[in-house]
Amino acid sequence: MKAEVIASSVKGTVKAPSSKSAMQRYIAGALLAEGITTITSATFCDDTLAAVSIAETLGARIVINNDSIEITGGFNPTGDSIFCGESGLSARMFTSIAALHNRQIVLSGKGSILKRPFDMVEEPLRSLGAEVRSTGGFLPLTIRGPLTGGEVTADGSLSSQFITGLLMALPKVRKNSTIIVKNLASRPYIDLTISVLQKFGVIVGNNNYSLFKINGNQRFRGCSFSAEGDWSGGAFLLTMGAIAGEVTVTGLDRHSAQADCAIIDALNLTGASVDIDENRITVRGGDLSPFEFDIHDCPDLAPPLTVLAMACNGKTILRGAGRLVAKESNRGLTLEETMNSIGGKVRFTGDTIEIEGGSPLTGGTAFSHNDHRIAMALASAGLLCENRVVIEGMECINKSYPGFNDDFKRLGGNLKLI
Secondary structure, three states, rough: OEEEEEEEEEOEEEOOOOOOHHHHHHHHHHHHHHHHEEOOOOOOOHHHHHHHHHHHHHHOOOEOOOOOEEEEOOOOOOOEEEOOOOOOOHHHHHHHOOOOOOOEEEEOOHHHHHHHHHHHHHHHHHHOOEEEEEEOEEEEEEEEEEOOOEEEEOOOOOOOOOHHHHHHHHOOOOOOEEEEOOOOOHHHHHHHHEEEEEHOOOOOEEEOHHHHEEEEOOOOOOEEEOOOHHHHHHHHHHHHHHHHHEEEEEEEOOOOOOOOHHHHHHHHHHOEEEEEEEEEEEEEEOOOOOOOOOOOOOOOHHHHHHHHOOOOEEEEEEEOOOOHHOOOOHHHHHHHHHHOOOOOOOOEEEOOOOOOOOOOOOOOOEEOOOOOHHHHHHHHHHEEEEOOOEEEHHHHHHHHOOHHHHHHHHHHOOEOOO
């Protein structure tokens, strides 16, 4: 699917979609819970639907009704295989959960997930009593439990997603457990995991993100709550307000544990007008200043921040970009290639992204590399271009934000599928 974007100003109000990071954790917790969990204000992107399918295979009964989902918990695998789609979080998180059972289960996926590393899960899970075998450090992965608990050391430098899986699974084993974590990246995502566990009545001890104490035999209890809005998708909307008009986004919790709420800090550095009022955040543009920002703990902000930087008058530096290599694409290089193809001045140097902003963008044709955040970044950058931008592979937005095109147009953006 191709999309054409023509420069325009934007103005209006949209509601952020629900966070896929939170939704996948909610679904995992509800699977492990006793009783029924009801989640309202939910939206269903591809990654969330992958988690739904996995939870059903692992024993949950799930009913979706418009923007709500009812999950009857009960971990009891009914199949020998789990298909994770392209969801890195679901694949790494549900590996540990599947290992709670003595049934052999094969986890597989498609597309970019097949190129993302899974070797970090093998030794830790073996040390906890599971049998595990990957395909040279990649999916498909075969797992058989049950996990016994105990002490385990895990490397969190590339991703915190496997640590999330251990935090979700180990409260269910008989023994108490200790996770010693080396080089943890994306600490806010661990905060999100711990906050979700608390909703289900499960407590995890956290000693400076390097050691986690988990009591065994804890009970997950079904509950009801409203899904969090997604700061990752909302970041694009707020950025559009800064570069091309005025945008109000509802449904975002300023006190969320989601890492990407850091977009507010970056917007403030540019001098954009940012008004936060209860459940509404309004961003207005102006004469934007370049900035320096560390994205180590919020790597998914690299695409919207790159677009924001191209509208700033001077050189912006994004540090901590090394982890972008193992996203849906090699995202640092992809940002450099795609943004430069429409007239940007972007350079990825390994751990930094340097952007020379302030010059008009020319427009042109660019490929999304089947990376949802690259597709949304290209559409946002199209607001700044002298000529149209044609985005090839726009359908990949369904991974996280299937309503993006509609919301873009609702704000006055000139986008059409061609």
